[in-house]
Amino acid sequence: MSDPQQPLPQPDALTGPFWEACRRGALEVSACADCGHRFLPPGPCCPRCWSTQLAPQEVSGRGRVFSFAVYRRTYHPAIPAPYVVALVELDEGPRLISNIVGCAPEEVAVDMPVEVRFEEADDFTLPRFAPVDGGGENP
Amino acid sequence: MSRRAVIAGVGHTAFGKLEGRTAWHLEAEAAAAAVADAGLRPSGVDGLLTDPGPTQGILDGITPHFLRLGAQLGLDPDYTGSEILGGAGSVAIVERAALAVEAGLCDVCLCVYGDSPLSSAGAFQYGRGDEAAFGFFGAVGLHALAARRHMHLYGTRSEHLGEVVVAARAHAARTPHAQKRRPISMEDYLVSEPLVEPLRKLDCCLVSDGAAAVLVTTEEHASDLRTPAIRILGHAQAHSLSTYASPDHFDTLPAARCGPKALAVAGLRPDDVDVALLYDCFTIVVLLQLEDYGFCKKGESGPFVEGGRIGPGGSLPVNPSGGLLAEGYGGGMLHVIEAVRQLRGEAGERQVPGAESALVSGHGLGMNTHSTLVLGS
Numbered sequence: 001m002s003d004p005q006q007p008l009p010q011p012d013a014l015t016g017p018f019w020e021a022c023r024r025g026a027l028e029v030s031a032c033a034d035c036g037h038r039f040l041p042p043g044p045c046c047p048r049c050w051s052t053q054l055a056p057q058e059v060s061g062r063g064r065v066f067s068f069a070v071y072r073r074t075y076h077p078a079i080p081a082p083y084v085v086a087l088v089e090l091d092e093g094p095r096l097i098s099n100i101v102g103c104a105p106e107e108v109a110v111d112m113p114v115e116v117r118f119e120e121a122d123d124f125t126l127p128r129f130a131p132v133d134g135g136g137e138n139p
Numbered sequence: 140m141s142r143r144a145v146i147a148g149v150g151h152t153a154f155g156k157l158e159g160r161t162a163w164h165l166e167a168e169a170a171a172a173a174v175a176d177a178g179l180r181p182s183g184v185d186g187l188l189t190d191p192g193p194t195q196g197i198l199d200g201i202t203p204h205f206l207r208l209g210a211q212l213g214l215d216p217d218y219t220g221s222e223i224l225g226g227a228g229s230v231a232i233v234e235r236a237a238l239a240v241e242a243g244l245c246d247v248c249l250c251v252y253g254d255s256p257l258s259s260a261g262a263f264q265y266g267r268g269d270e271a272a273f274g275f276f277g278a279v280g281l282h283a284l285a286a287r288r289h290m291h292l293y294g295t296r297s298e299h300l301g302e303v304v305v306a307a308r309a310h311a312a313r314t315p316h317a318q319k320r321r322p323i324s325m326e327d328y329l330v331s332e333p334l335v336e337p338l339r340k341l342d343c344c345l346v347s348d349g350a351a352a353v354l355v356t357t358e359e360h361a362s363d364l365r366t367p368a369i370r371i372l373g374h375a376q377a378h379s380l381s382t383y384a385s386p387d388h389f390d391t392l393p394a395a396r397c398g399p400k401a402l403a404v405a406g407l408r409p410d411d412v413d414v415a416l417l418y419d420c421f422t423i424v425v426l427l428q429l430e431d432y433g434f435c436k437k438g439e440s441g442p443f444v445e446g447g448r449i450g451p452g453g454s455l456p457v458n459p460s461g462g463l464l465a466e467g468y469g470g471g472m473l474h475v476i477e478a479v480r481q482l483r484g485e486a487g488e489r490q491v492p493g494a495e496s497a498l499v500s501g502h503g504l505g506m507n508t509h510s511t512l513v514l515g516s
Binding site for chain 1 (some may be wrong): 268269270271272273274275277280283284285287288291332333334335336337338381383384389450
C-alpha cells in the first residue's frame with residue numbers, strides 16, 4: 001500500500017497536532033474556548049469569533065457523506081483509480097476531505113453514515129472513512 | 140461625455156497548442172491587437188493590469204507578472220498590478236480598470252490575460268495541499284463534488300451537464316478561431332470518457348496556450364477612437380474563502396451575491412440580459428450560475444437547459460463563441476471580448492440578433508472567487 005511516492009501531508013505548526021493525533025488513532029478538531037465553535041483545518045484563530053483560545057478536541061469519528069467524487073482516471077501512480085474522494089461532514093460539524101473505503105464506489109451515496117478508519121501511508125496515518133454498517137472491515 | 144468606463148479595444152491570439160512561443164510573446168501580441176483595435180498607439184496606454192493565468196502566478200518567486208510584462212512592453216504606467224483570483228481574475232482586472240479610469244488614476248488601462256500551459260514544462264502538476272494524500276487533485280475533483288451535490292439535491296442528471304457542452308460545441312462551430320469546432324451529440328457526450336464521476340472529460344474546459352487583452356478607458360476618451368465604445372454598466376465581486384466550512388459552498392456560488400448587485404447598478408434584471416458569457420471551466424458551473432444569477436430558480440437549471448435553450452438561437456444564448464469548453468481557455472478574458480463583439484454587432488455568423496446587454500462572469504480557485512461585469516452597447 002505505502003508507495004514511497006504517495007503524496008503525503010505537509011504538517012506545519014498549525015496542522016502538526018492533527019496528524020500526531022491521527023497517529024495515536026484519534027480524530028481531533030479545533031475547538032474555540034470562547035464561542036464553542038469547532039472547525040477544521042486548524043488555524044491561528046477561531047474563524048467565527050477570532051478568539052485565539054483554542055484547544056484540540058477529540059471527536060467521535062462519525063459523520064456522513066456531504067458529497068463524493070469517483071476517480072476513474074489515475075492522476076498519481078501511487079493512487080490508482082478507481083477510488084472515492086468525499087467531503088465528510090462530522091457529527092460535530094466540521095467537514096474534511098477524505099476517502100470512502102470499505103465498500104465499492106457504486107455503493108457510496110450522499111448522506112451515507114460513515115465512521116473514521118485510520119490507515120497507514122508511509123510515515124503517516126490517514127483518516128479515511130467507511131460505511132457505519134461495517135461493510136468490508138479490515139481483515 | 141464623462142469619465143464613465145468603457146471598453147474601447149479588444150484583441151487576442153490564436154488559442155490551442157502554440158509551440159515555440161512563450162506566454163510573453165502571446166501577451167505582447169494580444170496587447171498590440173487590442174491597442175490597434177482601438178486605433179491607439181502604445182504610448183497612449185497609461186495603465187496595465189494583468190491576470191497571469193493558472194501556471195504563471197508569481198514568477199521566479201519574486202517578480203510579479205505585471206512587472207515583467209510591463210518591462211517587455213516598455214510601459215511606465217500611472218496604475219498597475221496583477222490579480223491572482225484564478226478564473227475570476229480576468230473579469231476582476233477589467234472591473235479594477237473601470238474603477239481606476241473612473242477615479243482618474245489613469246485614462247487608458249490595458250488588461251491582459253495570458254498563459255502557455257501546453258508549451259510550458261510542469262504546468263498543472265499541482266495537488267491540493269494535504270488533500271493530495273487522499274488523491275484529491277485539481278479542480279475537476281472539486282467540481283465533481285459540486286455536481287454530485289446538485290444531483291442529490293435537485294435531481295440533476297448527466298444529460299443536463301451534457302446540454303451545456305453540446306451547446307458550447309454548437310456555438311463554437313460558428314466561431315472561426317475556436318479550438319473545438321466539431322459539434323457533438325448527446326450520445327457522444329454520454330459515451331465519453333469518465334474522469335472524476337459524475338464528470339466526464341467533455342465536462343472539462345480546454346487547456347490552451349493563448350492571450351487576450353482589452354482596453355478600458357473613459358467615455359470621453361473613447362469618443363476620439365475608431366471603435367464603438369461598449370459601456371461597463373455594472374460590476375461586482377463576491378467570494379467564499381471559508382470554502383468547505385461555508386454551509387452552502389457546493390450549492391450556491393458567490394454569484395448569488397454579486398450578480399444581483401452588478402445588475403442593480405446597471406439597472407437591469409436577469410430577463411433583460413441578451414447574451415450571457417458565463418465562466419465555464421466545468422459544465423456544472425454553468426448550471427449553478429444560471430440559478431445564482433436568477434436566469435432560473437434554484438435547482439431548476441437542469442430542466443432550464445433542455446431543448447437547446449442556451450445554444451445557438453436559444454432564448455438565452457450562453458457563450459456564443461464556445462467558451463472555455465470549446466473556444467479555448469482564455470481565463471475569462473475571451474468571455475469579455477465575445478461580449479464586446481456581440482454588443483458591437485460584429486460577431487458574424489454567431490451574432491445574437493439585437494444584443495444590447497451582456498453579463499460576463501468569472502469564477503475561480505476552489506469555487507472561492509467570483510466576479511461579474513454587465514456591459515451595454
